[in-house]
Amino acid sequence: MHWWHTTLTKQNNDPQSLFDWLYVGFNWLEAAAWLAFSLVILLRFVRTRDTPWDLLYAAFLLLFALSDVAEVYQLTLGLLTLKVLIFLGILISRSMAIRQRRTLTLPPPA
Numbered sequence: 001m002h003w004w005h006t007t008l009t010k011q012n013n014d015p016q017s018l019f020d021w022l023y024v025g026f027n028w029l030e031a032a033a034w035l036a037f038s039l040v041i042l043l044r045f046v047r048t049r050d051t052p053w054d055l056l057y058a059a060f061l062l063l064f065a066l067s068d069v070a071e072v073y074q075l076t077l078g079l080l081t082l083k084v085l086i087f088l089g090i091l092i093s094r095s096m097a098i099r100q101r102r103t104l105t106l107p108p109p110a
C-alpha cells in the first residue's frame with residue numbers, strides 16, 4: 001500500500017492498519033460536514049436571496065465534500081491539487097459574499 005492510495009479493502013492480502021480505518025472514517029465524516037455546510041449556505045440563499053455569491057460558495061463546499069469522498073478511495077497528487085483549488089474557490093466566494101452582503105446592509109451616507 002502506498003500513501004497516495006488508501007482504501008478499506010485488502011490489497012495483496014495485507015491487513016489494513018488502524019490508521020487506514022481512522023483516515024477513511026475521518027474523510028467520510030469530513031465529507032458529511034462539508035455537505036451540511038453547503039446545504040446550510042444554500043438554504044440561507046433560498047431564504048434571503050442576499051447575494052448570488054452564496055450559490056458559488058455552496059457549490060465549492062459541495063465540491064470539497066465530493067473530493068473528500070474521492071479521497072476515501074484514492075489519494076493522488078491531482079486530487080490534492082484539485083482540493084487546493086476548490087479551497088481557494090471557497091475562500092474567494094466566501095469573501096465576495098461577505099463583501100456584497102456588507103454593501104447591502106450599510107446605511108446610506110448622511
